[in-house]
Amino acid sequence: MAEAILNDAFGEEVSCPVCKADRFLNPSLKLLVSPCFHRMCEACINRIYTQGPAPCPTCQSDEGKTNILRKSNFVLQTFDNLDVEKEVGLRRHLSAVFNKRLEDFDGDLRAYNDYLEHVEGLLFN
Structure with a gap:
């Protein structure tokens, strides 16, 4: 089954690739950007990286390579x-x-x- 990706007016993804939460249903959703330039919501970042460094879930599923990230590596999108x-x-x-x-x-x-x-x-x- 093909999964629809929600996009904003610029064609940019506005949902978290991990939990699938989106800005349309949750306008206060805060998407942060990783050093490998993947978006993830603040709740998923807190859940995944509380134990310490972990691989980027998007890199891991997309290309088979693993980028090890820390919670502090994520920044607000400018x-x-x-x-x-x-x-x-x-x-x-x-x-x-x-x-x-x-x-x-x-x-x-x-x-x-x-x-x-x-x-x-x-x-x-």
């Missing part, structure tokens, strides 16, 4: 679209590592632009 959320998270991580400025290149604008292109290439590859 953007409506998870793709945007993922890109911004990756950009934050890259900017923490690749944080050179134009001054670090002694004013060589071409070398600085090449560096920025390299960083963008890392983001999209």
Whole structure:
């Protein structure tokens, strides 16, 4: 039997993949995002991760790989679209590592632009 997934106006899933609770029946439902960019409701996070680190239930069922997560790894979703959320998270991580400025290149604008292109290439590859 095919299971219907509830979507909002942007086509984003608005239900918890673990307990199947959705925002339409429970408007106060708080969906948090994991480091592997899966949504889960706060109640399921509290239930699954009270004993300590555990695998992501969505990763485990989707791809056979296991991401071990902690309760503290989940954050409130900043953007409506998870793709945007993922890109911004990756950009934050890259900017923490690749944080050179134009001054670090002694004013060589071409070398600085090449560096920025390299960083963008890392983001999209």
